Amino acid sequence: MLELKNITKIFNAGTVNEKVALDNLSITLEDGDFVTVIGGNGAGKSTMLNAIAGTFPVDEGAITIDGTDITKLPEHKRAKFIGRVFQDPMTGTAADMWIEENMAIALRRGKSRGLGWAINEDDRKLYKSMLKRLDLGLEDRLSTKVGLLSGGQRQAITLLMASMNHPKLLLLDEHTAALDPKTAAKVLAITREIVEEEKLTTLMITHNMKDAIAHGNRLIMMNAGKIILDVKGEEKSKLTVEDLLKIFAKSGSDGAANDRMLLV
Amino acid sequence: MDFLNWLGAMPGAAAQGMIWGIMAIGVYITFKILDLADLTVDGSMVTGMATCAMLMAAGWNVWPAMLVAFIAGMLAGLVTGLFHTVMGIPAILSGILTQLILWSVNLKIMGKANQALPARNFDVLLTQLRKYEALVYLFLIVVVLIALLYWFFGTRYGMSIRATGCNEKMSRAQGINTNKNKVVGLALSNGIVAFAGSLLAQYSGKADISDGRGAIVIGLAAVIIGEAIVSRMGQNFVIRLIGVMLGGIVYYIVYQTVIFLGLDTDLLKMLSAIVVAIFLAVPNLKRTYFAKPVKRTKEAA
Structure with missing residues (x-):
């Protein structure tokens, strides 16, 4: 499905600020894998997702x-295969455009756009039924500017947009981190529902170890641009937060559990 | 008597205002839709004037002459777009570079600093000698132009251009080639600006190398005034474009009025620039000095 082979990414190479963000990293995802990714600040989690999405070239x-x-x-060409949700709720949608316009843009991801009228009645029906599933009352607000919505609403819409056209890979970069706990839980529940229903191969970064254990069929922990733990299936379901913290402490150096990771 | 004189100048002001309003619609595409400040327009306006004047002087019919002016403007926008996207030059500097290139190009198109296009000798579409007729033609042109743009920006491709200006990161994540869209937007914008130039050359009966100086400021003024006029009438795209047109007309009526009031015309460009600067500062001033405390409401997810 997705295969990363010996990926290395060095930022500011040759300067005092040189940082090896990804260090000869390899991983293979099977079809339908839902992988949660944890690790300290600077471990390379986001860099890995951005490398896959093509935000920058790898070395x-x-x-x-x-x-x-x-x-x-x-x-933009990789977007044909990949749906993405970002940490910042403002990033995934166009604030000055309507809900239906945002969704119409996502509906053509990876397809030619052409000069046909962007939204017809059938599309609207589709958007409405998708929004209804969120149960946020957005299905009657198709012509509301997305910028007027809350962060949680915007993340939920971004999720819908990212999962349209059944992407081969869904990348979630701490997409609930900027939300209040109640909203975060709701968006996470929606995430789970969509991923399971659509059987999407997913990589989800989270700083919440409980969430990382509770979701998905596979968990990886990163440190210093490498994968230091990769567990799946039953082994993963038996994991506890304490286990993870121990492994984390053992990995030592800069990867020591920081305060944010302990907020479980 | 003065008042009657002033009144008599109004049709001319309205016609000029509409021509600059068309130009300002081009500015609207880059400044508002693409969120780029494009200074190419000072040059591409004259490119449109020069192209139309020279072709008509060479015996061309007015319609193909205007079409070629439009295409010439698009090429100018294309150059700015490539400077910006392929060569990575900041948009504002890309526009300035193209503007300077166009100064030479425009001189070469005309072979001199100006070209007369007297309505007595040429079969122009509109002229200041027949102001009311000019107004009718301009009105029809504006209707068609706004309808075409409404259609274009409502298509799937047009919508992707709007998204590009609104949120580049999101656009790329949704598979939109943002660089290509910027180039297309800049080309379309400058095509419209040059088209307005071709109208201005006919209306004023000449094309002059320095006619485009400060065009961007007039365009921005029209966009800003237009926004103020229609701000309470909703966010409909057509209404906004109509607003830009009205902005151009209001600008020229005010312009004529201050001339009638005996203002030193040397100061006009300075005053235009100051007015635009003030209006551009308004959102910032509002935020800094007149910010109202926001009532916090807890929104459900």
């Missing part, structure tokens, strides 16, 4: 999705 290694080498593809 070494190859990225393939379903046998297609996407290492050299620009970001």
